Amino acid sequence: MKTPGKYSFGLGDRFGHQGEAQLKAIIEASKHGIEITPVWNKSNREHITIGTEPSDVRIEADMVTKNAGFKKDYFVDADHINFDTVDRFIESSDFFTIDVASYIGKKAEEAEIKEFVSSVKKYEGTLKIPGIKRSFNISREQIIQIAEKYLFAAFKAWDIFRKIEKIKGAGNFITEVSMDEVPVPQTPVEMFFILRMLASESIPVQTIAPKFSGRFNKGVDYVGDPQDFAAEFESDLMVIDFAIKEFGLPHDLKMSIHSGSDKFAIYPHIGSIIQKYGKGIHIKTAGTTWLEEVIGLAVSGGEALDFVKEIYYEALEKIDELSAPYSDVIDIRIDNLPLRGEVSGWDAVKFAASLRHISGNQNYNPDMRQLVHVAYKLAANKMDSFFRLLDKYENKVSESVYENIYFRHICRLFGIK
Numbered sequence: 429m430k431t432p433g434k435y436s437f438g439l440g441d442r443f444g445h446q447g448e449a450q451l452k453a454i455i456e457a458s459k460h461g462i463e464i465t466p467v468w469n470k471s472n473r474e475h476i477t478i479g480t481e482p483s484d485v486r487i488e489a490d491m492v493t494k495n496a497g498f499k500k501d502y503f504v505d506a507d508h509i510n511f512d513t514v515d516r517f518i519e520s521s522d523f524f525t526i527d528v529a530s531y532i533g534k535k536a537e538e539a540e541i542k543e544f545v546s547s548v549k550k551y552e553g554t555l556k557i558p559g560i561k562r563s564f565n566i567s568r569e570q571i572i573q574i575a576e577k578y579l580f581a582a583f584k585a586w587d588i589f590r591k592i593e594k595i596k597g598a599g600n601f602i603t604e605v606s607m608d609e610v611p612v613p614q615t616p617v618e619m620f621f622i623l624r625m626l627a628s629e630s631i632p633v634q635t636i637a638p639k640f641s642g643r644f645n646k647g648v649d650y651v652g653d654p655q656d657f658a659a660e661f662e663s664d665l666m667v668i669d670f671a672i673k674e675f676g677l678p679h680d681l682k683m684s685i686h687s688g689s690d691k692f693a694i695y696p697h698i699g700s701i702i703q704k705y706g707k708g709i710h711i712k713t714a715g716t717t718w719l720e721e722v723i724g725l726a727v728s729g730g731e732a733l734d735f736v737k738e739i740y741y742e743a744l745e746k747i748d749e750l751s752a753p754y755s756d757v758i759d760i761r762i763d764n765l766p767l768r769g770e771v772s773g774w775d776a777v778k779f780a781a782s783l784r785h786i787s788g789n790q791n792y793n794p795d796m797r798q799l800v801h802v803a804y805k806l807a808a809n810k811m812d813s814f815f816r817l818l819d820k821y822e823n824k825v826s827e828s829v830y831e832n833i834y835f836r837h838i839c840r841l842f843g844i845k
């Protein structure tokens with residue numbers, strides 16, 4: 429059976445130019461004793477916006493690993509696929525993020541719900557999950573409610589899983605189940621019964637992505653109390669640990685955090701909690717590599733700086749259109765966006781520092797960063813000039829990508845000094 433290893437990192441590379449720089453960060457971590465399996469992820473939405481195919485991600489991953497002589501495992505993730513979108517991903521992917529969010533809340537048949545409820549009868553009453561101080565009082569009604577909310581989604585996860593398995597064969601791919609793109613976080617008790625549902629559907633889930641409280645806006649830091657997150661994360665970890673033993677789920681089942689990138693405030697908590705229990709983790713970052721490309725072009729100055737400034741001006745004009753598909757995962761304070769007249773006078777250093785996620789820097793502007801993050805479509809419309817500039821200023825661009833992933837993400841998460 430394929431396994432993502434103890435630590436894995438989801439890398440987004442929307443335009444397919446930064447695989448080498450991303451891999452360099454993974455290789456550097458290994459030199460410091462942290463083995464991370466790289467997983468290149470790209471969602472259907474990103475493919476559609478840019479006009480790429482899932483096979484492009486495979487070609488890039490194969491090429492950069494081959495060129496670097498990287499002999500360890502790596503994966504290509506069909507990110508957030510569902511029954512309708514999975515088909516074109518099957519051949520070239522070997523990691524599938526089965527997104528059941530849109531099926532949550534749809535009811536399974538009465539008889540199916542009844543059957544599930546009676547199959548978990550033994551958990552009614554007081555439920556003690558090792559590692560969690562408080563115990564849970566589970567009523568029949570509560571189980572019925574959970575079944576009404578999640579059982580249908582578990583059935584759909586099975587349908588999607590089978591569709592993939594029929595073509596790829598058992599054990600030849602990683603199965604992730606994601607339910608992060610919903611409004612309300614799952615409670616530990618819900619997680620427990622969801623895992624039971626996946627187990628009874630015989631889905632060999634290896635990573636599971638729950639929804640956590642707080643906001644995980646794209647490309648910027650966590651919004652919420654990191655201590656609350658830590659408590660929630662630790663409980664979920666204990667639930668997973670218990671469910672593996674209790675339901676016979678794959679022993680390497682681990683938590684997947686769809687971070688949306690840059691959740692620096694919670695990285696130290698994640699790091700210390702997984703260390704405490706010796707657990708693994710999959711951290712998925714969003715396509716913020718694109719932002720690093722913009723920063724790399726900005727610091728290159730001249731025509732490259734002009735190009736990214738133009739993208740920003742256009743983004744200001746099209747802010748509603750660009751933000752709409754991402755409304756749940758961005759919070760842009762429009763008043764905080766510098767206008768064209770102001771930005772036109774900025775030099776390379778100022779423009780780059782406004783976008784680079786260094787919170788102590790007085791120029792850093794998270795609103796501008798979020799806007800540029802969702803503006804990648806504008807570069808896709810000028811692909812020829814964009815790619816020409818990426819090639820011409822490759823050194824600065826790949827340096828920016830590498831520094832971001834290695835120093836700001838990996839070092840913080842794994843405590844590399």
Ligand SMILES: [Zn+2]
Pocket residue numbers: 508606608609637686
């Ligand atoms: Zn997600």
